[in-house]
Amino acid sequence: MSKIKNIIDFEIIWKKLHNVISKDEENILKKWISEENTHSEYYKNAENYYSKGSTFDEKPENISTAWKNVASKLQYKRKFGIKHLAYLSIAASIVLMLALVFNWNNDEPKIANLTENVIEQGEKKAKLILDNGTEYELLEGKDLLIEESGVQIKSNGTTIEYNSAKNESATLRYNTIIIPRGGEFSLKLSDGSRVWLNSETTFKYPLWFNENERKVSLSGEAYFEVVKNVNAPFRVQSGIQMVEVLGTSFNVSSYEEDSIIFTTLVEGKVSVSSLHNPEVKQTLNPNNQSLLIKNEGIINKRKVEAYKYTAWKDGRFYFKDERLSQIMKTLSRWYNVEVIFETQNAKEMKFTGDLKRYEKIEKILSKIEKTNEVKFELKDKIIRVK
């Protein structure tokens, strides 16, 4: 019975430390503290923690010391050390073998294209959906001039422009542009900001912006050149990510099937945060890229060559040490083909190259084939990687 009696609830300690304890509780606490040394010590430590905060010093050397201590106590370490070494050296040699560079400068394709089936490269095309649901096909060489809610919408078939006639109505009206596989398009928003949209992308934006915010949403990939307006931050929502800028150039790649949202800054400054947790946040400087890992809800940051990630808007593919699986994903979106890997190893091979987007896919594939690491077979809009 006495044992049960001297158990204290932390609530009482907490109340004491925050000066909201009652007389009765204070007596219970006093008695408890006096009972054992471990009790008084705990109370003292708690008091210290609540007045001064954490005492843990996150210095790297402290963590290394802790690691050494743990490592020295492991029984299995020796036994498996050798296996581990072997594993590492195999891994290292695989990496060496795969880090191949293919040459993109020279000549004619020698790929085995067994069918009549011609694969077209991507082109400027898009579908525009107005706020009232009306749809228009936008295609190179096709002009369009319409008006919605007092806003003039003009397209020459490669780009679309909004000229806001100062429509300050409180309720925003939205348009949506859908870029199919094998398409790209660009637009100029009512504030003058320009947006390039890559294949398989959906972009939703208002016909005009509020005075204090410019908000758009994106699924897929887009490059932004935002006109500066310190009073109205420009916000791009894509999936669970929010990017906020005042005026700058950046690229967002946020495909639903990808597990990571990439945001790459060319110039200016942007802030990237998670909608799930606004505390999860990164500020990017030029040539920084953030990676929002969707499953984990965390955002990492790294230094990159921004050019690599925005080359698409200038009509190029630029791959640097890129995994073949990623390269093929990019190509499949632009050429609207399916890709089947018959050897899974090929997915992990890495290639480097700078290629033209407006070029036949056979040419690109043959350049990769020249490294003698993989073979492609093209049939019925399906690429088999062997």
Place this chain on the structure above:
Amino acid sequence: MKIEEQVLLNELKNRNYKVYEALFYDYYPSLIRFAEGYVFNRQVCEDIVQSTFIFIWENVNKIEITSSFKAYLYTTIKNKCLNHLRAIHIQDKHNLLYLEATLNSHDTSKIEDPEILKKIDIAISELPEKMANIFKLKYLQGKKNSEVAEILQVSENTVKTQLQRAKFKLRKLLAKSTAVNFIL
């Protein structure tokens, strides 16, 4: 279980020492802080976290991990801390220490119950701005009271009283929104 988790566990089961070491470096600081929010004693925290890591390495083939490696780590540490407290006759009926530990870990993305966290987030957003700022600096960024005071150009006393009020408000807000009886 997610595929990356499965790969990770398989690597541990194959006794991939590098993966194990990387996990240690990755999790150690936030786990120590998590334990600190329960036991308030540096030595005890280190013992708890380090022995957990040793146990994992030695027994990886016997451990059943069904949710995620993170959740396993945090739950294990939490239970060990509660055991330690029970031995010195303290209980945490209202999850007061659990919350303190979570906030102190600075790693709110890694705690086992994302629902609770979300509710904390929402509750924080309902606080008056000044109070919320102080609370965030202190608990989400791990600043000391004196640092918070300097950043916001207020006295340390203000920080203290604002934190106290913030916790009371949060308790009320959370009581409304959760089944867990939080007392902050």
